Amino acid sequence: MQTSVEPSPHQLDGRSTGPRLVSQALRRGAWLKCPACGLGALFHRYLKVSDNCSHCGEALHHQRADDAPTYFTIVIVGHVVVSLVLAVEIAYRPPLWFHAALWLPLTIILALIVLAPVKGALVGLQWSLLMHGFDPDAKEEIGDQLAPPSA
Numbered sequence: 289m290q291t292s293v294e295p296s297p298h299q300l301d302g303r304s305t306g307p308r309l310v311s312q313a314l315r316r317g318a319w320l321k322c323p324a325c326g327l328g329a330l331f332h333r334y335l336k337v338s339d340n341c342s343h344c345g346e347a348l349h350h351q352r353a354d355d356a357p358t359y360f361t362i363v364i365v366g367h368v369v370v371s372l373v374l375a376v377e378i379a380y381r382p383p384l385w386f387h388a389a390l391w392l393p394l395t396i397i398l399a400l401i402v403l404a405p406v407k408g409a410l411v412g413l414q415w416s417l418l419m420h421g422f423d424p425d426a427k428e429e430i431g432d433q434l435a436p437p438s439a
């Protein structure tokens with residue numbers, strides 16, 4: 289549910305103008321919190337980024353995470369699961385049905401758990417690096433082109 293809040297005096301069109309620490313924004317995003325204040329929810333549904341922070345009003349709709357969270361999740365989960373598969377195979381040499389029954393569900397569950405924090409961290413990174421319209425001085429983006437100046 290989206291609620292309207294009073295914008296912070298340090299905001300310009302819903303974009304905060306204060307310092308943006310990359311490590312702090314990454315951490316807040318990974319905890320699924322607004323990268324600007326760390327209190328409002330970043331997502332309003334699973335993997336659906338809120339248009340604005342419910343606490344500080346920061347505009348979050350500028351994010352363009354696209355497929356990047358998926359790639360990073362595959363890398364992270366792949367390293368964990370493949371390491372475990374190799375360790376179990378070397379130590380116990382279980383039958384193939386055991387591998388399939390154990391690792392397929394575990395891979396899916398881990399991917400679903402890891403995906404949201406990774407997407408949150410990437411949104412926080414984009415916010416801290418002033419990417420994709422998060423810059424208070426940037427013109428609003430329309431598709432791939434900049435909007436014409438308002439008269």
Ligand SMILES: [Zn+2]
Nearest residue numbers: 322325341344
């Ligand atoms: Zn916020």
